[in-house]
Amino acid sequence: MIKLYDYVLSANCYKQRLMMDILGVGYESIPVDFHPGWEHKGDEFKKINPLGHIPVIDDDGYILRDAHAILVYLAAKYDPTGLWYPTSDPELIGETAQWMLFAEGTTNTASAARLHVNLGYDFDIEACREGAHRLFRVLEEHLWFREREGLDWVCSGTHPTIADLAIFPDVILSEEGGVSRLEYPTIRRWADRFKRIPGFSVMPGIF
DSSP states (O other): OEEEEEOTTOHHHHHHHHHHHHHTOOEEEEEOOOTTTOGGGSHHHHTTOTTOOSOEEEETTEEEESHHHHHHHHHHHHOTTOOSSOTTOHHHHHHHHHHHHHHHHHIIIIIHHHHHHHHOOOOOHHHHHHHHHHHHHHHHHHHHHHHHTTOOSSSSSSSOOHHHHHHHHHHHTGGGGTOOOTTOHHHHHHHHHHHTSTTOOOBTTBO
16 A cells, blocks of 8 residues: 655645545555654655655655656556546647646745745745746636637646646645635636546645
8 A cells, every 4th residue: 555654734745645536546644744843854754755855655665755756656557547647648748747847836836825824934925926826827828718628627638637636736725825816717617627526535725
């Protein structure tokens, strides 16, 4: 069984729980005292991940770090449909990679603002919020045009990909960091669709 080194309030850890719940993959959540204990920065945890970050998975001795790398691995190994990480379609996998990089941006802005507000991280809160809104405007326009084409998801296929999953928590939790979603109706519709995916699971702040 997969072991997930986990913190219940972490958006990046939630991405892994959500992916495994959707795919029906069993896992063991190993709590890490991220706050206030900073266990992930301690010597023992750094034996697992020298970078001192979570999430990390241990899949029968195969240890992998980085939230988005783990999503790639989980989808590639455990999704029998091949739709969440569509390697059979070069254009679609290129789009997926492109939007996974976009998700790094939402993590570094919207999620960073949330960490500043909730856990006191020393980030430039206004820069984080401005950066999040800049990205949300891009996503809003992109999804609006997708809807005009009869498409529901970030990439051009008819099924959600790990790109949708990687972006979703950062967007949904953004208001905890003072980043309002009121100006983004298309994003809100996309998020509502995502919540209806079979196997969808929740975390504090997402229900």
